[in-house]
Amino acid sequence: MIVSGSTALEFFDRTKYADADLDLYVDHHYRQPIILWLKSIGYTFMPHPSIGPQSLDTVLNEIPRPTSPAMYPGAMLVLDFLRPNSRSRIQLITSSASPLELVLSFHSSERLCQS
């Protein structure tokens, strides 16, 4: 699993963005421990209305059809997690092959992400 996007940018640039998500990239085969860990520390899966899996059971147990939005070419799933009373969002992006491939094939040398 790797961290990329705004959080990695903040780390190097020693800045803080108010609208930054935590973007996690993981090989789709190894999504389960990450998802269970997010759940164990209080994060709830927030399905996108009408697109992608609607429950965690589906996410964990079924082989999905890739539902990657245009923003994430090559992604298998883009899953949002939120914690009650917190605005910080974790976005878990699963890759069909290497998560690094998703990061490198992004729109530009500064990774762009959807806010």
Add this chain to the structure above:
Amino acid sequence: MNLITHNKAYSVFPRETFEERRSLVYVRDTDSAVQARTKYERRGWRFITEIDADEMQDSTSAFADGSRHLGDSKCWTIGLQPDLEFSPKFWEANSWSMHYNVDSHPMHIWSLIQRGLYFTYLSDTSLWLWPAHVKYEETDDEQ
């Protein structure tokens, strides 16, 4: 392009990103790309769609044409503490190359190496570089 693993943080284009605040665009404009780009422009980045011929050949530029691997001398690599003592990971075995097409449009090129391995790796087409990087990473972990 920046990423953080369990033991190191890597910036693939550090001088361009943090000193020059330039970002090289790989895709033709789409609505979603333009929308996302606006956010980074607000944060102070300038987007360029091509580089000049001098920079393409400038071996000190991370945007130059040529081979790269994670943790190479063009990367800004920061070791993270504490050491989590995970089994060795081989992120630095990932390699690719940066090329420009006839329209000077940039692209990253790699092959995927997956067969028989626990994880999938990106490999620059000059494959013989690959095992050398793996060895380097192992040595690093033993320190």
